[in-house]
Amino acid sequence: MVDYILRRNRRDRLEKDERSRLLERVARHAAEAEAQEKAVRAALRGEAAPQQADLWSKLRDIPVNESLMDENLIITATRHDPAHATFDVLRTRLVQTLSDKGWRRVGITSPTRDCGKTFVSVNLAIALSRYENCRTVLMDMDMRNPSVAGVLGLNDVGSMGAFLRGDRRIEDTFCRFAENKLKIGRQLALGLNDKIEPYAAELLQKPETTARIKEVEEKLDANIVLYDLPPALAQDDVIAFSRMYDGVFIVAGGGTTTAHEVREVMRRLGDDVPLLGVILNRAEGQMTEEYGY
Structure with a gap:
């Protein structure tokens, strides 16, 4: 985590008391994640491993570039950074909430650009992929500024818009990670866009x-669908798509996002869209959550 924070801040070192506080926070998150993980796995233990639909075998494989993921702060992939424990906690809480509510569609947005919503979306998706009994789909729905493919170092991935209009098949649009040493699960399907x-x-x-989204859910037999959405205050895309997700995370940029901006996002979404939580992606490289189910 220390290296991660230094890279985000371009600092040469942390003071001793800063380092101690950070390590204590990591240890606390790790302990909480382990306890909640045991609870979720206990709930799933009695279920047989789901049979993946035949369509999964037709999804093209994409390579896992470990060094690039480290460079792009996909910390749940390599797990070199202890900060990945925060995403383990977020993953477990999310799975519990969706199960309790009977939900599966989750929007991830931010008030403005550069708050870290794609950082959260990709890291959360990879963390979820390690649940063997959970099929997860991540779709890049920020169609004015698609970025998931770039974070993964992929080019020429095709058009999500063309898929939604019915011009591309699921197996031509979605992909999954090839077998890899990082234990990124094969039950994660990625809908990319460039x-x-x-x-x-x-x-x-x-x-x-609406019809194409439902087709994805049915044919991929998805348990959880994550949407990396555009910034909510930039255009009306997030409002236009709000009927398609059961709840939303708002990612706030530490030092950039104001409380007024978060409240404005909530006002625009209205009471019909449950707020799953506000995730503070802090400038110094930490991530915390405030939950509001």
Whole structure:
């Protein structure tokens, strides 16, 4: 974690008291994650491992680039950074909440750009992939500024807009990580995008979009679907798509996001969209959660 924080802050070293506080926080998160993980696994222990739909075998494999993931702060992949324990806690709490509520669709947004929503989306998706009995789908729905493929170092991944309009098949749009030494699970499907859609809100409101999303859920037999959404205050895309997710995380950038901006996002989404939590992606490289189910 110390290296991670220094890289984010471009600092040469941390003071002794800073280092001690950070290590204590990591230890606390790790203990909490382990306890909650045991509870979730106990609940799942009686279930037989689900049979993956045949369509999963048709999804193309993408390589796992360990050094690139480290560089792009995908800390749940390599687990070199103890801060990954925070995502383990987030993963376990999310699975428990979705199970209790009977939900599966989760939007991840932020008030403005550069708050770290894609950082949270990808790290959470990879953490979820390690649950063998849970099929997770992550879709890049920020169609004005798609970024998931770039974080993973992938090019020419195709158009999510074309898929939503019915011009591409699921197996041509979605992919999963190849077998790898990092134990990133094969039950994570990624819907990537590298084509900008200038009329994204209009596309997201179309009945065809609803039908394609439901097709993904059914044919991939998804337990959890994560949507990496655009910043909520930039355009009306998040509102246009709100009927398609059961709850939302708001990622706030430490030192940049104001309380007023978070409240404005909640006001625009309205009472019909449950707030799963506000995740503070702190400038010094820590991540904390405030839950509000």
